[in-house]
Amino acid sequence: MKTVLVIGGGVTGLKASSELAEMGYNVALVEKEDYLGGQVAKHKYYKLAPDLRLAGEVIDPVIKAVESNSNIKVYKHSHVVAVSGNAPEFKAKIKNSKGESEESFGAIVVATGFDHFDPTVKQEYGYGRFKDVVTNAEVEEMLNPNGSTKGQLKRPSDGKTPKKIAIFQCVGSRDRQVGNPYCCRVGCVVSTKQAIEIKEKYPDSEVYVYYMDMRMFGRGWEELYGKAMEDYEIIFTRGRGAEVTLKNQQLSLRAEETIMDRPIQHSVDMIILAAGMAAGEGTIDAAKVLGIKQNDYGFLSPKDDFLSPNESSKPGIFIAGADKGPMDIENCIVEGAAVAAKVAGSLKN
Amino acid sequence: MSEENKNPITDAIESTKGGHFYKEIMKDFRIKESLHGCLNCGTCVANCPAAAFYDYSPREVCQMIIEGDEETIEEYMKGKIWNCAQCYSCKYRCPKENSAADIVMAMREIAVREGLAAEALAGYTRIAKLVLTRGNQLAPDMLSPDAFPDWGPRMIELSSKKMEMREELFEGFPGMNVVDRAWAAEDYTIYEMQKIWEESGALEKVGTVFPFLVDIVQDDMDDKKDEMEARIQEKKAKLEASKK
Numbered sequence: 001m002k003t004v005l006v007i008g009g010g011v012t013g014l015k016a017s018s019e020l021a022e023m024g025y026n027v028a029l030v031e032k033e034d035y036l037g038g039q040v041a042k043h044k045y046y047k048l049a050p051d052l053r054l055a056g057e058v059i060d061p062v063i064k065a066v067e068s069n070s071n072i073k074v075y076k077h078s079h080v081v082a083v084s085g086n087a088p089e090f091k092a093k094i095k096n097s098k099g100e101s102e103e104s105f106g107a108i109v110v111a112t113g114f115d116h117f118d119p120t121v122k123q124e125y126g127y128g129r130f131k132d133v134v135t136n137a138e139v140e141e142m143l144n145p146n147g148s149t150k151g152q153l154k155r156p157s158d159g160k161t162p163k164k165i166a167i168f169q170c171v172g173s174r175d176r177q178v179g180n181p182y183c184c185r186v187g188c189v190v191s192t193k194q195a196i197e198i199k200e201k202y203p204d205s206e207v208y209v210y211y212m213d214m215r216m217f218g219r220g221w222e223e224l225y226g227k228a229m230e231d232y233e234i235i236f237t238r239g240r241g242a243e244v245t246l247k248n249q250q251l252s253l254r255a256e257e258t259i260m261d262r263p264i265q266h267s268v269d270m271i272i273l274a275a276g277m278a279a280g281e282g283t284i285d286a287a288k289v290l291g292i293k294q295n296d297y298g299f300l301s302p303k304d305d306f307l308s309p310n311e312s313s314k315p316g317i318f319i320a321g322a323d324k325g326p327m328d329i330e331n332c333i334v335e336g337a338a339v340a341a342k343v344a345g346s347l348k349n
Numbered sequence: 350m351s352e353e354n355k356n357p358i359t360d361a362i363e364s365t366k367g368g369h370f371y372k373e374i375m376k377d378f379r380i381k382e383s384l385h386g387c388l389n390c391g392t393c394v395a396n397c398p399a400a401a402f403y404d405y406s407p408r409e410v411c412q413m414i415i416e417g418d419e420e421t422i423e424e425y426m427k428g429k430i431w432n433c434a435q436c437y438s439c440k441y442r443c444p445k446e447n448s449a450a451d452i453v454m455a456m457r458e459i460a461v462r463e464g465l466a467a468e469a470l471a472g473y474t475r476i477a478k479l480v481l482t483r484g485n486q487l488a489p490d491m492l493s494p495d496a497f498p499d500w501g502p503r504m505i506e507l508s509s510k511k512m513e514m515r516e517e518l519f520e521g522f523p524g525m526n527v528v529d530r531a532w533a534a535e536d537y538t539i540y541e542m543q544k545i546w547e548e549s550g551a552l553e554k555v556g557t558v559f560p561f562l563v564d565i566v567q568d569d570m571d572d573k574k575d576e577m578e579a580r581i582q583e584k585k586a587k588l589e590a591s592k593k
Contacts, residue, residue, distance in 0.1 A: 124396075124442065174388065175444040212390045240388075242395030242442065256391025256400075256408065263394050263401055 002106025002347050003028055005092055007080055007286055010038020011329055012321025013111035014062045015336025016343075021071035023344050028103065029066065030094055032282055034077045036063045038113050040329065043137040046144035048329060049186075049193040050220035058329065083108070083290055087316020088347065107316050107343045110290065110300060111336065112282035114322040117172030117180070117275040125171065125273060126244040131157040132251055133244060133271045136167075136187070139194055143201075153198060155270055162205065162269035165198060166253055167191045168241035169211040173276030173326075180297060184276030185326040188214050189221045191274045192228045199232040207234045208266070210241040210255050218328065239264070244271060277326040290317055299325045310339040318343055368419030370426065370459065377455035380414070383440075383448040387411040393439035393449055405432035407439040407449030414452060426460035431469040466558050477559050481552070481566045484542050485531035489515070540577040543570045 002025070006017045009031030017027045035041050037059050045055040066072050078096040085091045088106045116137045119127040127133045132155045134142075145151035155162050169191060173184040188211070195207040214236065216222040228234045239255040246252070253266050279298030287294045293301040293313035300319045303311040312319045320339035321332045374380060393407035394400045400407065410430070413421055433453040440448035460466040470477075480486050494505045507514070511528045519525030524533040534542075546552040547570075556563035 170390075170444075176385075176446045177442070177444060212388055238391075239395070240390035240392045240444070242392045254395040256394035258389055258391040258394075258408070261406070263391075263397070 002088065004107050004109060004343055005105040006109045006111060008111035008113055008282060009036040010111060010113045011040060011059060011062060012113065012332040012336040014066050015333050016109050016111055016320060016340045017072050018065035018069060019337050019340035020343060021069040025071065027072045028075065029072055030075045030078045030080055032079055036066065044141045044144040044147045046140050047193065047197060049189040050224040052193065080289055090316065106347050107318065109339055109343060110286050110312065110317065110319045110323060111321045112286045112323045113280045114277040115280040117278045119171050119273045119275050121178050122171060124243045125168065127273060130244060130246055130251060132269065133273065135273050135275045136190055136194060139272050143197055153202065161202060164206045164268040165270045165272065166208045166210060166266065166268045167195060167272045167274060169209065169274050170240060171273040171275045172278065180276065180278065182297065182326065183215060186328050187274040187276055188216055189218060189224065192225055194272065195234045196228055196232050199234060209234060209236045210239055211236060212240050277322065280323065283323040292317055299323060310342045365419045366417035370422045371417045371419060373459045374414065374456060379451045379455050383451040384411060384414060385445045385447060387415060387447060388445060390444060392442050392444060396438040396442045398436060399432050399434050403432040405429050410449040410452055411447055423465065426456055426465045428469055430456050461554060461558055464557055470558050474559055474562055477555060478562055478566065479530060481546065482569060483530040484534045484539055488530045489528040537577065540573055543573065
């Protein structure tokens with residue numbers, strides 16, 4: 001029985017591994033961090049949209065399915081540094097602190113995922129300069145009872161609970177200035193979810209969302225958007241956050257209220273940047289090591305977007321999840337299962 | 350639709366895209382690089398110093414070109430585009446890398462060419478005159494404190510002793526102890542500059558915006574030209590004589 005190499009221990013890689021192992025294949029799962037769960041674990045995602053269900057309820061069973069299956073060998077804190085051979089005979093070098101080992105594999109699944117966009121590049125938002133400008137990932141961690149602030153939303157500058165909070169949509173997405181003209185596909189719903197969580201926890205707070213379009217295309221997303229407006233009185237302003245300055249120790253933002261046709265200034269206590277998705281460091285490394293095609297933004301290109309969505313440009317190397325482009329957790333799990341089926345099919349031939 | 354059936358509130362949209370001014374604008378090489386569709390996100394307006402104080406919106410400029418309505422374009426060329434300060438903040442912030450500032454620049458050139466700019470630029474007659482006759486665009490004398498209340502009360506105090514301050518500041522720099530222009534250029538420099546105005550066709554262009562001004566300046570220029578050319582002849586003759 002051939003062994004499958006899965007690169008990446010995020011939600012997609014975990015699902016692909018457990019599905020393959022259940023079909024009877026041996027799997028080597030290589031993860032660069034010393035924990036499984038990818039970005040969900042890294043940033044301690046608290047609740048998932050649109051049901052506000054605990055992220056742990058989703059990610060824990062996926063991790064458990066991998067850890068409890070004896071067909072899967074997990075390499076934590078490890079990297080795939082070199083790959084040679086062709087389908088169905090690959091040789092891969094796996095490196096970690098203990099040393100290097102070379103093993104044979106019948107197929108390779110790349111599930112290296114994404115990185116949160118680093119908003120330092122958007123200098124006009126002051127991320128990194130103003131302490132109270134934070135990212136949505138940082139807010140996830142704050143809202144999580146196991147996170148740094150034990151579930152409290154606190155201003156990093158003085159530890160106080162902010163009263164007026166603005167959320168900027170499309171940070172590092174739909175933006176040619178930073179080279180990411182694509183949509184991050186989750187920012188709208190994550191921001192709406194976080195706004196609701198904040199209002200639930202702090203009913204006296206005011207939450208403003210500065211957006212261009214609310215792209216609520218997922219299951220239950222539009223309903224969540226309606227709920228945010230009707231039940232939680234979250235204020236959605238149609239205009240992209242343009243600039244953040246600090247005036248008398250108070251954050252001040254500029255935007256245009258495009259429906260009323262007027263430029264506005266708004267003083268707030270905290271600004272949350274809905275930073276989008278960029279190709280992960282692991283994805284860029286994997287593309288280099290494996291020699292597979294990337295698109296203009298560094299994500300991996302499928303052989304055919306419609307007909308072979310999980311095949312890379314090289315036979316025997318498969319791709320799945322958010323390393324192909326922005327994707328939500330729900331769809332990453334679907335991708336993990338889909339790629340497992342495709343790998344199993346290819347190894348039978 | 351007959352008159353009586355016409356909805357009194359809703360206007361029917363009739364496209365008037367493709368008129369003369371629209372075509373002229375689209376011919377400009379800058380437009381293709383300056384407009385890649387528009388998200389209507391308002392980033393440009395939020396960053397625009399002109400939009401904060403005047404009736405001007407870079408977003409509207411982009412939308413106007415996309416719609417291409419001839420009447421609206423004409424109206425803009427006569428008025429709103431002249432409120433842009435050409436700081437290019439829109440260009441460096443726009444997520445679509447559009448540049449309303451470049452569109453405005455192209456439209457201004459066409460407005461001048463087509464004779465639509467006279468009214469909007471009437472306030473700049475003094476500046477144009479100074480440029481044509483002295484080669485400077487601003488002079489300390491032009492900055493009367495009443496016109497710039499935002500410069501604060503110290504402006505009034507300072508403007509009463511402009512000359513003394515300049516003399517002190519620019520001691521040893523010839524040509525700087527003047528307040529009716531930024532500095533005094535030499536006669537020959539002005540003569541050369543005016544020759545460039547004339548031969549490049551710039552003077553003619555200015556004439557489409559400030560016809561009276563050019564008439565006045567022309568006399569002045571002709572006098573200066575005669576004087577300078579006589580002086581040049583004199584010098585040449587002297588040079589010839591010294592060679593012999």
